[in-house]
Amino acid sequence: MQSLPLGFRMTGLRCGIKPAADKLDLTLIVADEDATAAGVYTQNLVYAAPVAIDRERTPSRRARAVVVNSGNANACTGQRGLDDARRMAQVTAEAIGVEAEQVLVMSTGVIGQFLPMDKIEAGVRNAASQLGHTGEDFVLAARGICTTDKSHKIATREFQLAGRTVRIAGMAKGAGMIGPRMATMLAVIMTDARLEPIDAQYALSEAVNESFNCISVDGHMSTNDTVLLLASGAAMDEPLPSSEGFVFFRELRELCVELAKQIPDDGEGASHLMCIHVRGCISDADARRIAQTVAESPLVKTAVAGNDPNWGRIVSAAGYAGVSFDPDRLELRLNGTLLYRDGAPQPFDDPAVSRSMRESRETRIELNLHLGGAEANFWASDLTHEYVRINADYRT
Amino acid sequence: MQSLPLGFRMTGLRCGIKPAADKLDLTLIVADEDATAAGVYTQNLVYAAPVAIDRERTPSRRARAVVVNSGNANACTGQRGLDDARRMAQVTAEAIGVEAEQVLVMSTGVIGQFLPMDKIEAGVRNAASQLGHTGEDFVLAARGICTTDKSHKIATREFQLAGRTVRIAGMAKGAGMIGPRMATMLAVIMTDARLEPIDAQYALSEAVNESFNCISVDGHMSTNDTVLLLASGAAMDEPLPSSEGFVFFRELRELCVELAKQIPDDGEGASHLMCIHVRGCISDADARRIAQTVAESPLVKTAVAGNDPNWGRIVSAAGYAGVSFDPDRLELRLNGTLLYRDGAPQPFDDPAVSRSMRESRETRIELNLHLGGAEANFWASDLTHEYVRINADYRT
Numbered sequence: 001m002q003s004l005p006l007g008f009r010m011t012g013l014r015c016g017i018k019p020a021a022d023k024l025d026l027t028l029i030v031a032d033e034d035a036t037a038a039g040v041y042t043q044n045l046v047y048a049a050p051v052a053i054d055r056e057r058t059p060s061r062r063a064r065a066v067v068v069n070s071g072n073a074n075a076c077t078g079q080r081g082l083d084d085a086r087r088m089a090q091v092t093a094e095a096i097g098v099e100a101e102q103v104l105v106m107s108t109g110v111i112g113q114f115l116p117m118d119k120i121e122a123g124v125r126n127a128a129s130q131l132g133h134t135g136e137d138f139v140l141a142a143r144g145i146c147t148t149d150k151s152h153k154i155a156t157r158e159f160q161l162a163g164r165t166v167r168i169a170g171m172a173k174g175a176g177m178i179g180p181r182m183a184t185m186l187a188v189i190m191t192d193a194r195l196e197p198i199d200a201q202y203a204l205s206e207a208v209n210e211s212f213n214c215i216s217v218d219g220h221m222s223t224n225d226t227v228l229l230l231a232s233g234a235a236m237d238e239p240l241p242s243s244e245g246f247v248f249f250r251e252l253r254e255l256c257v258e259l260a261k262q263i264p265d266d267g268e269g270a271s272h273l274m275c276i277h278v279r280g281c282i283s284d285a286d287a288r289r290i291a292q293t294v295a296e297s298p299l300v301k302t303a304v305a306g307n308d309p310n311w312g313r314i315v316s317a318a319g320y321a322g323v324s325f326d327p328d329r330l331e332l333r334l335n336g337t338l339l340y341r342d343g344a345p346q347p348f349d350d351p352a353v354s355r356s357m358r359e360s361r362e363t364r365i366e367l368n369l370h371l372g373g374a375e376a377n378f379w380a381s382d383l384t385h386e387y388v389r390i391n392a393d394y395r396t
Numbered sequence: 397m398q399s400l401p402l403g404f405r406m407t408g409l410r411c412g413i414k415p416a417a418d419k420l421d422l423t424l425i426v427a428d429e430d431a432t433a434a435g436v437y438t439q440n441l442v443y444a445a446p447v448a449i450d451r452e453r454t455p456s457r458r459a460r461a462v463v464v465n466s467g468n469a470n471a472c473t474g475q476r477g478l479d480d481a482r483r484m485a486q487v488t489a490e491a492i493g494v495e496a497e498q499v500l501v502m503s504t505g506v507i508g509q510f511l512p513m514d515k516i517e518a519g520v521r522n523a524a525s526q527l528g529h530t531g532e533d534f535v536l537a538a539r540g541i542c543t544t545d546k547s548h549k550i551a552t553r554e555f556q557l558a559g560r561t562v563r564i565a566g567m568a569k570g571a572g573m574i575g576p577r578m579a580t581m582l583a584v585i586m587t588d589a590r591l592e593p594i595d596a597q598y599a600l601s602e603a604v605n606e607s608f609n610c611i612s613v614d615g616h617m618s619t620n621d622t623v624l625l626l627a628s629g630a631a632m633d634e635p636l637p638s639s640e641g642f643v644f645f646r647e648l649r650e651l652c653v654e655l656a657k658q659i660p661d662d663g664e665g666a667s668h669l670m671c672i673h674v675r676g677c678i679s680d681a682d683a684r685r686i687a688q689t690v691a692e693s694p695l696v697k698t699a700v701a702g703n704d705p706n707w708g709r710i711v712s713a714a715g716y717a718g719v720s721f722d723p724d725r726l727e728l729r730l731n732g733t734l735l736y737r738d739g740a741p742q743p744f745d746d747p748a749v750s751r752s753m754r755e756s757r758e759t760r761i762e763l764n765l766h767l768g769g770a771e772a773n774f775w776a777s778d779l780t781h782e783y784v785r786i787n788a789d790y791r792t
Contacts, residue, residue, distance in 0.1 A: 046714070046726075075708070075712075076708060111708030219692075223708075298779075298783075319619065345473075388780060388784055392779075392780070
């Protein structure tokens with residue numbers, strides 16, 4: 001692993017929200033000095049209490065901490081949930097000696113239950129005494145935000161910018177999109193670049209749009225989805241000049257894509273990561289819409305789970321995406337093999353394509369509309385027996 | 397069963413398209429005289445050859461027959477598919493002594509394979525010699541259009557109109573939305589009311605909008621979806637006066653709802669029929685959009701399969717439907733029990749609600765936005781292991 005961004009300390013630990021004794025469920029990330037913070041949040045009308053708090057507090061130029069609990073989403077909990085989220089920030093602020101408004105909050109897990117505030121308060125105080133800046137501390141923090149994830153999700157970057165070495169490090173969690181079987185998409189990204197709040201917000205929003213907004217496990221939008229960017233500025237004295245902004249943005253976007261892809265790859269029950277690339281479109285929005293429609297079709301997802309090069313399902317999903325195109329110009333490749341062109345099936349070695357699906361974790365679906373120069377990528381889980389088992393089993 | 401509409405003869409038989417020796421795969425319905433015909437078709441850009449043919453031929457005042465094959469969708473088959481569909485109409489016309497343009501065609505089953513025209517031609521000739529107008533003939537016809545359906549789907553109505561007894565009889569098939577595991581939504585509705593083509597088309601379009609357009613098995617729009625209405629006029633001498641049109645429309649709509657609900661009830665792997673009723677909306681379109689979003693959420697569908705009164709998934713699905721509402725005014729009932737109101741969970745007997753789900757085929761999900769007077773119904777299958785098994789198993 002590359003070295004972590006300067007100016008942050010962190011840890012993850014168990015405070016007892018989750019039943020399983022070996023699961024971490026609280027993460028604390030602290031910036032040594034005032035940091036720039038930007039946030040991107042769920043677009044669900046029904047959003048959780050911590051989302052309401054963070055929306056008020058970003059963008060900011062004086063953020064000092066992010067406190068995260070897993071195992072309880074603090075969603076659909078009304079005024080008491082809002083009070084609890086504010087209290088979580090307040091307790092964190094007291095433990096590290098900053099103001100409550102400088103603390104951001106995230107929660108993920110069961111919907112509709114109140115936070116066990118005694119456990120969380122004790123956990124926050126413990127965490128504040130265990131902060132560190134090694135790779136081990138980073139991994140503990142990444143583990144503390146997980147729910148049904150099979151493994152923690154991290155990515156790092158190190159590059160030259162304005163004559164300085166700059167670092168970005170991110171952690172994410174995924175699984176299904178929402179609880180009570182405990183999930184939600186959360187990510188925290190840290191950098192030691194010095195960024196103006198408006199630049200940080202713009203860069204984060206754009207990067208999320210091409211990464212975390214282009215993934216799907218089950219298409220169900222969570223009440224808690226949050227991506228935060230914290231910029232300590234510890235790597236440089238002056239804010240990043242605009243001329244260098246694009247380099248930073250490109251690195252941030254690549255890191256976001258790397259993190260985002262890990263979510264459907266570790267989606268509930270997933271046996272394949274579907275990598276969908278749609279090009280030849282009139283607009284990026286058209287390309288995205290087709291890619292997402294293919295990604296979310298249960299028939300495409302079950303076909304991929306069954307290693308079935310079932311091109312009819314893919315072509316027909318594109319056809320109902322709501323984007324205008326000429327079916328006779330549509331071209332489809334699966335794992336590189338041409339399956340459909342000129343409005344008619346193309347002869348192909350069916351068992352060989354099926355074998356290529358069985359032998360690879362990634363299934364590449366490429367559609368070309370041959371209409372224009374716009375394109376989009378989308379990443380999704382397939383749909384397996386295991387997904388149904390995880391989500392249909394009664395909670396008790 | 398009530399008596400069938402006057403003026404039609406029909407049958408269903410096996411011509412050998414499907415591998416299983418006990419499955420019917422060809423249906424022929426013939427009107428004794430020129431009939432009014434209306435059609436409603438898939439909105440998929442990628443549509444099958446028979447849809448292209450029928451779109452040219454409806455509405456009409458001189459339709460004479462509908463010929464249907466199951467086991468092969470004749471979709472994504474290019475020019476040869478169009479030629480085959482026209483040939484299917486031509487052979488039917490010759491067998492019953494009418495013009496080819498008076499014959500409508502439907503196909504359902506595997507995508508991307510050419511029709512076995514020798515089998516179909518022989519089947520059509522056989523069918524033309526076996527037509528009848530009894531309940532048994534009606535059931536044979538309803539069986540001939542099925543694919544993975546566990547049972548055939550029929551509904552009938554008989555009522556007084558303009559001083560005459562009028563009948564409507566319909567058949568439908570469903571299962572998953574699309575092949576190669578063979579499916580698609582098809583329906584044929586017959587009546588002996590006398591209707592002008594424009595009235596028939598209007599009544600059918602409206603009725604479909606509140607029935608067949610409000611169901612979902614897996615949300616994947618087929619290349620072949622078709623609903624046809626044939627009106628023989630045999631029950632009356634003059635076209636139906638406008639003043640009586642509403643009575644006919646109401647009966648047609650109820651019959652369509654009765655038929656349509658049978659499709660998700662018999663959806664691939666379904667263990668529950670989800671009946672979703674959304675009211676208190678500003679517009680019917682808003683209500684429909686929320687109902688459909690809830691119906692298509694894999695997390696809601698798996699929760700219902702698991703008899704889990706998981707209100708968080710339902711409330712959050714409503715929240716991402718793209719309709720503006722106040723979450724604090726949202727009210728949710730499941731099988732009649734209040735679960736969510738005033739932005740907070742309501743205390744309820746969780747095991748009792750779960751038991752009510754386990755003991756009933758239908759799960760009633762009622763949402764009230766408390767904003768206006770508009771409402772909508774939607775019917776959907778739940779999502780089970782069996783759905784994944786049916787759709788993930790490799791075709792060979």
